[in-house]
Amino acid sequence: MPPRRITAGGLGTILLQTMTIHEFQQLIERIYYERDSGRGLPATFMWFTEEVGELAQALREADKQQLAEEFGDVLAWLCTMASIAGIDLQQAAVNKYAQGCPKCHQTPCICPEPGLR
Numbered sequence: 001m002p003p004r005r006i007t008a009g010g011l012g013t014i015l016l017q018t019m020t021i022h023e024f025q026q027l028i029e030r031i032y033y034e035r036d037s038g039r040g041l042p043a044t045f046m047w048f049t050e051e052v053g054e055l056a057q058a059l060r061e062a063d064k065q066q067l068a069e070e071f072g073d074v075l076a077w078l079c080t081m082a083s084i085a086g087i088d089l090q091q092a093a094v095n096k097y098a099q100g101c102p103k104c105h106q107t108p109c110i111c112p113e114p115g116l117r
């Protein structure tokens with residue numbers, strides 16, 4: 001299957017196969033930032049939790065197409081909240097996980113049981 005392309009406003013055409021988290025966050029900013037930032041972080045967080053609820057429902061129903069859409073929605077809402085808060089989501093993730101588990105520093109994690117990350 002050839003790589004899919006999307007046109008993303010001022011970002012030009014992006015190869016979806018090579019889109020980074022940073023590029024995706026920028027894309028979501030171009031689409032929604034003005035409206036989402038105007039609503040504010042607390043109200044936007046409520047929308048995010050609603051999408052998480054929809055993801056929970058999709059996980060129970062096991063419809064793969066619906067599940068993929070809900071994962072996409074949750075990631076988009078996570079990106080928009082990070083943008084409002086002034087956080088580069090990719091940098092935050094790399095800072096925390098690039099060296100493996102933040103607690104035991106191993107990949108895979110060898111902590112006795114999963115706890116708070």
Ligand SMILES: [Zn+2]
Pocket residue numbers: 101102103104105106109110111
């Ligand atoms: Zn660990």
